[in-house]
Amino acid sequence: MPKITYVEHGGKEHVVDVPVGLTVMEGARDNGIPGIEADCGGACACSTCHVYVDPEWVGKLPEKDAMEEDMLDFAYEPDPERSRLTCQLKVTEELDGLKVQMPEKQI
Template sequence: MPKITYVEHGGAEHTVEVPLGSTVMEGARDNGIPGIDADCGGACACSTCHVYVDPAWTGKLPPRDDMEEDMLDFAYEPDPERSRLTCQIKVTPELEGLRVQMPEKQI
């Protein structure tokens, strides 16, 4: 299982193993990591699983689709390059070492 590091807004880091085929959001939820609310349960119908992807990873992830782009308009302080919804990132072996940072708050 790939290890993914979730960084809280205050700097606390949580590195956990996330099962292949799940999403980065499910990895946070299932491991009790604070900062990812995931109110819609992964349906890409809210923006409460918003994160900033570490700059080293922005070009390594699949591109955002139109639905994710639309939902990011509702996120707290989205970044045009680094913002992603974790419910839309499927965990693959290539995500070993991924780092994501939570925003100050989810809205």
């Protein structure tokens, strides 16, 4: 099972096993990780599951689609390279070791 590291804004790390087929957002929600609110439940209709992907992972993830790009415009301090919505990142074995950092707040 892939391990995903979620880093709170203050630096506290949570390393959790996330089943293949879930999203990175569902992994955070199911494990009570603070900092990912996921108000829309994963429908890509808000930006409250916004994270900054660790730089070494940016090029390893699938490209953002147009809907994700649009929703990131509403995120708190989005980074053009590192910002992603975790509801759009499906967990696969290839994501084992992924590290994401939460922003200061979700809006």
